[in-house]
Amino acid sequence: MPARPVLLTVDDDRAVSRAVARDLRRHYGDRYRIVRAESGRDALAVLRELTARGEAAALLLADHRMPGMTGVEFLEQAMDLAPTAKRVLLTAYADTDAAIRAINDVDLDHYLLKPWDPPEELLYPVLDELLEAWSRTARAPFEGITLLGHQWSAETQQLKEFLARNQVPYRHLQGEDAAGIRTAADLADDATLPALLFPEGTVLRRPTLQQVAQQVGLATTAGSPFYDVVVVGGGPAGLGAAVYAASEGLRTLLVERTATGGQAGQSSRIENYLGFPLGVSGSELAQRARDQAVRFGVELLTAAEVVQIAPKGDGRALLFADGSQVAAHAVVLATGVSWRLLPADGAADLTGRGVYYGAVAHEAADCAGEEVFVVGAANSAGQAALHFARFASKVVVLCRGTDIRQSMSEYLVARIEADPLIEVRTCTQVRAVEGADHLERLVLADSRTGATEVVPASRLFVFIGASPPTEWLGEAFLRDDRGFLRTGPALLDEAGRPPRDWPLTRAPYHLECSVPGVFVAGDVRAESVKRVASAVGEGAMAVTLVHRYLEAN
Structure with missing residues (x-):
């Protein structure tokens, strides 16, 4: 039997230490092993022994005011031994300022005030959520x-x-x-x-993504020939639309080519999303939304690609790449955007071999001790730079403009400037990437002088804007000059008239595209706000308009 994950509590006051352990054992003793220590040094010794035995620490709960080593100091040193463990500081009201500072200093997940009675209200709900999040990403004894x-x-x-x-x-x-x-x-x-x-x-052997999805139990084909609404794309906008549609009684199918979450799902940490004061990783936010969609009865397809949308009676038929098709009363297009390709010599040949678009958590761990280059100056690039700095020996941010503040949120700029492992090089472009079977060198150019420089590099992560994947849609879907789908008022001419081929007497609804009954939400829509919160909001709004469309037809 694999060992149960450990909840480690640290407090120099024996009475408090026993009380914490008692309350933890009462609620979690059947699933976790409760271990207590009475000093930071003893707790570090316990962690070293657990790590050596291959046992997983799920939660570290440390009192702040301890002689010799404070709770914050312990949690900081424990990060190297148990990097995935959830970190909680137990503190008095007078020390809340220290706890708040620790949120950034040691990636504190939460702080609790003493006393925590009753634990059913003040202790267990907080720890339940943290342990649930830990269990989703934990890699205990390997069985995968x-x-x-x-x-x-x-x-x-x-x-x-x-x-x-x-x-x-x-x-x-x-x-x-x-x-x-x-x-x-x-x-x-x-x-x-x-x-x-x-x-x-x-x-x-050399499987397709669809074969992998089928083998791990993910649905790749629809279970019904007809739905009330089909949502194409599983990013924040698509997940938002699916959750609201299913919760309001519509039979809903969500189709995603790779994995739910979209570009937001690749973000190492989203810190300005409402309701998450400590921030949330893109993968965790995507998983929460996916779980919510499933709970409401949404049918999810993974590794499935829609290649055509065509009229079918009063509804729409969606054709998949494998030749199958489904029909629906209405469609929500939430396909998001793809990272724009790096316009540098050799970049295409080395994509996936040192040149990467976007960033996910597993890449950061692979960068331990290396120098990493990040191209871009928007929030995604800033979040990635901060995340990679936790593992890499150095992170170099390459910015084409004169100041990253032109396109990056101030809270990210401040943290980047304060991080000694991150260097920002402005007015710099990647002219070429070079290497035999993988990336070995970058040719950088100064946009002011034109001077070039060759630097050694093994990993380059690109965040230079986005392009909409709308080329598969027919000519009936009107787009702007960059390929983003036009909707609602953006479809009307100066006299307020809809497009010439618009078949209805009414004007298109706000999120409706040039094909009636097909709505657009999120980044793929022309003139949309490229933020996670606005994408979720548009997904919800699209469902309201779907109801209006269904009632009128």
Whole structure:
């Protein structure tokens, strides 16, 4: 039997220490092992022993005022030993300022005031939420999928991203670590890689994402031929639309090509989203929204791609890449945007082999001790730089403009300027990326003088704006000159008239595109606000307009 995860409590006051342990044991003793220490140094020794035995620490609960080592100092040193454990500071009201400072200093997850009676109201609800979040990403004794493939393979990178974003536990082995498994699974030939080995013995050689999705139990084909509404895209806008549609009684299908969350799901930390004062990772926010959608009865398809939307009676038919199709009364397009490709020589050849678009959590861990380059100056680039700085030896942000404040929120700018591991180079562009089988060098150019410089590099993460994936839609879907879908008032001419081919006597609703019954929400819509909160709001608004459309038809 694998060992139960540990909840470690640290307090120099024996009476308080026993009281905390008693309350924790009463509520969590059947699922977790409760361990207590009476000093920060003793607690660090306990953590070292747990780590050496391969046991997981799920929660660290430390009193702030302790002699020799404060609770904040303990939590800071514990980050190296138990980086995934949730960190909670137990403090008196007079020390709340220190607790608030610790939110940034040690990534504190929460602070609790003494006394915490009654624990049913003041202790357990907070810890329940933290432990639920920890359990979704915890990698206790490994029982998941084994990925075999070269680190600098674009196919390996694609599989790693798919598994990570869909919360599927896996480990990546290569070189000597993978030799015995490759022999046993008859994967000695490199042409069979990347490959996935499942616990029950199944081996998938160079699988498609759809094959992987089917093997791990994700639905890839629709369970019904008809729905009230089909939502295309599983980012914040699509998830928002799906949740509101299903909660209001509409039979809803959500279709996503890779994983729910969209670009926001790749964000290491979103700190300005309403209701999350300590911030929330994009993957956690996406998982919460996905769980909520499932609870309301939304049917989710993963690794499924819609390639055409066509009229079908009073509704719309959606054709999938595999040849199947479904019909619906209404459609919500929430396909989001794709990262704009880096216009540098060699970038296309090295994509997935040192050049990456966006960033997910598993990449940060792989960057330990390395120098990382981030291209971009918007919030996504800032969030990534701060996240990579927790692992890399140095992070260099390459900004084309003269000041990152032109496009980045001030709270991110302040933290970047205060981080000694992050260097910001303004007026700098990537002219070329070079390397044999993976990225080895960058050619940087000063946009003011034109002077170039060659620097060694192994990882480059690109965040340089977005382009809408709307090329698959027909000519009936009107777009602006950048490809974003026009809706509502943006479809009307100067006299307030709808497009010439508009078949109805009424004007298009606010989020309705040039095809009646097809609504657009989030980043893919022309003139939308590119923020997570506004995307969720547009998803909810689209459902209101779907109801209005259905009632009128």
